[in-house]
Amino acid sequence: MARTPREYLWILTFAVLVVFAVPWFLWGDGRVVAGLPLWLWWHIGWMCLASGVFYLFTRSAWDRGMGVEA
Template structure:
């Protein structure tokens, strides 16, 4: 996969994480599971997913947009 395509995929992944971080569709929903509201479980799961995505980012794309030659000279 080309670098530009990979960059766009990371941007899309982080945009999705931000867009769905607030569960708008769960507002006014009083459903409780295991003693906690569903919207709270959504946040717990979302933070776990965000952690996995960020871990993947640090493994393969951390240096996106950084010119390595400039870093070597500095």
């Protein structure tokens, strides 16, 4: 089964979500915002973004490759 450009876009999207889930560039940064380290705020925001992307995936491409009609 050949992949469509849309499937490659979802693969790329999830790869970006995984790569930036851990804020490597903020390690060793001691800044604190509202009582929490900045890297923790990044993680909280990133998980909210990942949840939104996963929601969009379930609404648009969840059944891809399963032979199920939407």
